[in-house]
Amino acid sequence: MEALEEAELCFPQLNTSCKRAMLPHSELIYSALSCITLLTVVLNLLVVISISHFRQLHTTTNLLLLSLAVADFCVGLLQMPVLLLHNQGCWYLGDIMCAVHYFLGFIVISVSVGSMVLISVDRYIAICEPMFYTTKVTLMRVKVCVCLCWIFSTVHSSWILRDFLKQPNMYNSCYGDCVVVVNFAEGLVDLVVTLLGPILVIVILYLRVFAVAVSQARAMRSHVAVVSLERSETVKARKSEMKAARTLGIVVLVFLLCSCPYYCFAVAAESNLVGASFASLQIWMLYFNSCLNPVIYVFFYPWFRKTIKHIVTLKILQPGSCEANVL
Secondary structure, three states: OHHHHHHOEOOOOOOOEOEOOOOOOHHHHHHHHHHHHHHHHHHHHHHHHHHHHOHHHOOHHHHHHHHHHHHHHHHHHHHHHHHHHOOOOOOOOHHHHHHHHHHHHHHHHHHHHHHHHHHHHHHHHHHHOHHHHHHHOOHHHHHHHHHHHHHHHHHHHHHHOHHHHHOOOOOOOOEOOOOOEOOHHHHHHHHHHHHHHHHHHHHHHHHHHHHHHHHHHHHHHHOHHHOOHHHHHHHHHHHHHHHHHHHHHHHHHHHHHHHHHHHHHHHHOOOOEOHHHOOOHHHHHHHHHHHHHHHHHHHHOHHHHHHHHHHHOOHHHOOOHHHOOOO
């Protein structure tokens, strides 16, 4: 009996050790989550390489997608593997790594949300104010916005976790635990900044985008008989913009569906005890979005399928491959 109790402890040699959380069908769950982790890393790495390497993809919208892909790649490379190690409630990496793990987790989620908002603003200007798009949305301005997004996310995460970062083990109930408690005031700020506020902005912008799209579609149908060659090219450009808006709208919608359960869980919890169930379904749904984003690109972006072929066949190693036509 004593040997059995020791086997249930994270650190059998310590009486103060935490107990393992025995999960049903743990091997099956572990295999599925490992596959998701691998897919997240590989697919987002392909997105990062594609947009970084091919000059045709160096556009303002793709730069925002690159920021999102980098955040998703960090989730797959740094967050998901640690969650797999922590899925039985045992933390073996020490207090410092516990603090780093949560800190990086807060940053990448904040960056993902910020990137979604920037993407919505980009599509709003492209569809609703096309005459001013090239002057308002420049590569330099987008780069500045992306940098500010990462800086703000780092500052925001540092403020939310300021006490925890000073003393990572302050909320641990036993040895081998990794827990962070966000109090009500800080949790409310985090909820507004990383969910409610961005959702409000995104919904308003996309409602406006699709309202304008509907009116433009009606206008094009009513004048289809008198379309000249020049107007035909304009129509194609508008359709391309709308297709991009629709695809990115799906990305935003999937993000909201994946993140809402976690935030609803955090609001429902009386003390916002995030760490105690860090490997729970809500957390994995939040991170699973990082795997879904590049999958959406595969289905809706022909250029991504072309760049994957170039990368897999190692054509990108050839001289001048960055100038290849992938659009």
